[in-house]
Amino acid sequence: MNERPAGLWPSPEREAAFHAWAQGLRQPAGLAWETLAPASADASFRRYLRVQGEGGSSFIVMDAPPALEDVRPFVHVAGLAQAAGLHVPRVLAADEGQGFLLLDDLGRELYIDALRDPARADALMRDALQALLRWQQGVPASTLPAFDEAVLREELALFPEWCVQREFGITWTARQQQAWQQLCDRLVASALAQPVVAVHRDWMPRNLMACPGRNPGLLDFQDAAAGPLTYDLASLLRDAFLSWDEAQELDWAVRWWQQARGTGLLGEAFEADFGEFWRALEWMGLQRHLRIMGIFCRLKQRDGKPRYTEDLPRFFGYATRVALRYAPLKPLLALLEPMSGQAVGRGFTF
Template sequence: MSSLYQNIPTSAEQDARLTLLTEWLGSLDLVEVGSRRPASSDASFRRYFRLDVAPALRAKLGDTLIAMDAPPERENVPAFIHVQGLLQEAGVTVPAIVARDVERGFLLLSDLGTTTYLQRLDPDNAAFMYSDAVDALIKFQLHSQPGVLPEFDRAFVLREMNLFPEWFLGRHLGVTMNEAQQAQLDKVFETITNNVLAQQQVFMHRDFHSRNLMFLDQGNPGVLDFQDAVYGPVTYDLASLLRDAYIQWDEEIVLDWVVRYWQSAKQVGLPVNPDIDAFYRDFEFMALQRHLKILGIFCRLNYRDGKPIYMGDLPTVMDYVRKTANRYTELKPLLRLLDAFDAFGDGAAPQVGYTF
């Protein structure tokens, strides 16, 4: 088997795990095992199933629960449990852990419903929904302390961005950069990295966006997919939320939301840059780092993992990248590289509302 696919579970492995999961669920006497149906899928090797709760327990546990199958050789279940506790302590709505078998990678979780932010958001409700999301983010950030989560350090930042030349440029576009082009990209990466690492550090969800936020009537939003949390730049999760790969808003609206977050964060004592222009620049550089990573990840999911669904979101992410690169003099070499490689476009400069 090609090394590209060596970490992907086979159908036989998945079937064997499903048998083990079914046996474990049956031993709990909490759910009706025969009611199992797929609940959702994501970009990882985790699988989720929704099950009906035993009738006698529904008043206590709700009508349904979610079973998570996370192969321990591929997924970090202890990290999921650890971060779930941190978020819960901070007052953020997350799935409760009803039962666990950490050794085999099984969790039984409370069900936060079926409506994601992405499904619910529209121009009429976006302001209050993002306000709720920002409130939850600030709660999490206020509980930050060093030494609790892995650090988002220089090696981490560069490892993420290097997915862009490997999988987007190399695998997707078939580009082999010459020495001069590689040097240009390295310089841009260094500029981004220096900005990111100079920012103040807080707890960081790392995937705080519309597909991982559940719309709830009470305790909105419910937060999912938090197991990869780290200690990193204060703008990261805000950039994930407002420069979302799956939904795009007008720049003047995003700028207003950024300012509102900045004002709230300052009021409660979070370590944001006291100058709004500098903070917005930090936000943009952070978003660019994330978007370069995403371009690589979406291509890797397609070519390595056989998950092409994310390829349709590449144009949105590239639009973010081009607009940001066009706004800052030190990032213009990235735009020239994209033009040279004809990455989603004819090389024409994108329309941008703000230039710094």
């Protein structure tokens, strides 16, 4: 195997471990390891490398240091999703102990890039909605970890620690802390009242691939769990990096809801009332956005990745809009305003 340029691997030990694994692979034949090059990275400690094969084919190597990442959930969920007829990378070779996987390459065009073309956006989103329904119907939630109350509260706790305290240097009073806990209680109760399905947890345009004829390709599903029905739809419609006007969000949400009726997924309350479904989706989205604000600030403050906080204004906008709409969420407005810089007023519609 030819040596790669310096800097491709984080350490000589990691590079040696990879070479020892790669040299033992016999299938697929014709892998040109000298072409190995970075493909992408994410907010975790996983990295992705692309290697060329025979006939113009290419493959992806996942590099997940076992002390920091566990590839076994990825392998498990990939099998479940493939069995459900979803377009996911096949795991062609694996060394779970060392944290190396060889995967199909689903291409180079992310949904988030393709969606910026107005002529393609609606068809792409409809494909994503249909695939989401297939995921929720076909991936058995019983085989996944529980996305339960403890996890929901742990995620919400990221916001006051990393966004409020670390990023903005704000210390809440006892009254503000009480208001926050009451808000968390309401969001958690709403989430736990929903039907339980398989939840991808990051069903968003950065983790979907534009694959003509097989839209979308799914990535980054290793954190899948059994959790609230609306979580993934909220992730898709109110993305961390791409926003739509509310009329468009509602149009796509109604389309998904209409397709889901009669499948047994919705439960009695959501089956009968889109308004109740939409309220639950908005509250679920708020829980998720508060969590992501905490994560983005942690990436900056702890991990030295400041670029993620550039999107904080989008999240303050999402959160303010939802808190303005629902009277039980009113206490959040006063907590957000010192950070968001937005002058918020009264404006409840429910």
